[in-house]
Amino acid sequence: MHLHDLRLRLRAAGAGPSHEHRILRTWSQALPRDGGKRPTANYFPAGLLAELPAIDAELAALARVQTVHPGEDGSERLLVGLADGQTVESVLLPRGGVCVSSQVGCAVGCQFCMTGQAGLLRQVRSAEIVAQVALARARRPVSRVVFMGMGEPSHNLDGVLEAIDFLGTVGNVGHKNLVFSTVGDPRAFERLHRQTVRPALALSLHTTDAALRRRLLPRAPDLTPEQLVDAADAYARASGYPVQYQWTLLEGINDRSEDIEGLVRLLRGRWGVLNLIPFNSVEGSGFARPTLERCERMARTLHERGILTKLRHSAGQDVDGGCGQLRARALGGATQ
Numbered sequence: 001m002h003l004h005d006l007r008l009r010l011r012a013a014g015a016g017p018s019h020e021h022r023i024l025r026t027w028s029q030a031l032p033r034d035g036g037k038r039p040t041a042n043y044f045p046a047g048l049l050a051e052l053p054a055i056d057a058e059l060a061a062l063a064r065v066q067t068v069h070p071g072e073d074g075s076e077r078l079l080v081g082l083a084d085g086q087t088v089e090s091v092l093l094p095r096g097g098v099c100v101s102s103q104v105g106c107a108v109g110c111q112f113c114m115t116g117q118a119g120l121l122r123q124v125r126s127a128e129i130v131a132q133v134a135l136a137r138a139r140r141p142v143s144r145v146v147f148m149g150m151g152e153p154s155h156n157l158d159g160v161l162e163a164i165d166f167l168g169t170v171g172n173v174g175h176k177n178l179v180f181s182t183v184g185d186p187r188a189f190e191r192l193h194r195q196t197v198r199p200a201l202a203l204s205l206h207t208t209d210a211a212l213r214r215r216l217l218p219r220a221p222d223l224t225p226e227q228l229v230d231a232a233d234a235y236a237r238a239s240g241y242p243v244q245y246q247w248t249l250l251e252g253i254n255d256r257s258e259d260i261e262g263l264v265r266l267l268r269g270r271w272g273v274l275n276l277i278p279f280n281s282v283e284g285s286g287f288a289r290p291t292l293e294r295c296e297r298m299a300r301t302l303h304e305r306g307i308l309t310k311l312r313h314s315a316g317q318d319v320d321g322g323c324g325q326l327r328a329r330a331l332g333g334a335t336q
């Protein structure tokens with residue numbers, strides 16, 4: 001279900017604008033509905049009150065936690081079942097973040113990603129995206145939502161931007177704490193500029209070599225790293241939030257001295273931070289994670305050369321490895 005369909009459903013049940021807002025706010029923020037100044041019974045018209053149990057059942061059916069996998073770093077990886085039996089992954093991050101999925105599967109086909117191997121099965125609808133946040137909030141407070149789970153958000157632009165507008169208003173998430181993560185797509189850049197709720201931008205760069213990028217991300221839009229960084233930088237300056245450049249570190253592929261030189265050339269003077277994320281090893285992928293010492297040395301060198309760089313670890317990587325592996329395991333297709 002999309003959020004606009006959900007609103008129509010509430011209106012058909014007799015909800016006026018304030019009732020609609022209260023139902024959507026309590027749902028998306030996982031608040032007690034009687035927590036306001038006026039208890040529900042005195043606030044809602046009788047017809048809507050009678051419909052509430054059915055509405056609550058429909059909201060609960062949008063997404064359900066199937067399994068929970070705690071990580072040693074304080075994260076929790078959730079396998080989430082959708083109403084039609086499809087599953088996606090959400091990750092509760094340390095310090096109040098949640099990483100949500102925007103698609104079941106993904107069409108980009110990144111060589112190092114388990115989600116990309118199965119192709120795209122379907123879009124995650126906007127209400128299902130918000131439902132992932134509501135499920136996370138039922139477990140712990142959430143103040144930051146990153147669209148870095150399964151799927152490429154720019155391939156589900158209408159759904160993701162509707163969810164972002166909702167979360168940045170009714171859902172009480174600060175705009176800079178909504179992070180739209182993309183491999184880079186001209187349509188996404190164009191739409192982001194026109195948003196009322198403007199999220200921060202994360203750009204999956206991974207290499208500064210256009211030919212290598214075509215091989216690693218075979219079905220990403222064919223923009224050169226320079227074009228991508230130009231577009232991301234323009235959005236950063238328009239939105240007021242620095243870009244997060246994402247770089248999955250693959251041994252021997254993008255952790256070499258020429259990669260450092262390429263990064264210095266490309267990112268010097270840009271407004272952003274480079275996140276180096278050591279690869280989550282997937283057996284049979286043909287890629288390996290560089291040693292910690294090598295990752296640290298690369299981060300240090302880049303920092304010394306004027307590139308604001310952080311060495312990150314993807315949350316819950318001790319739990320079934322990277323994004324998509326939990327789902328693959330649940331389906332019996334995991335490689336680990």
Ligand code: SF4
Pocket residue numbers: 105106107108109110113114115116117149150151152183
């Ligand atoms: Fe899709 Fe992201 Fe996986 Fe690439 S890394 S295949 S964009 S989910």
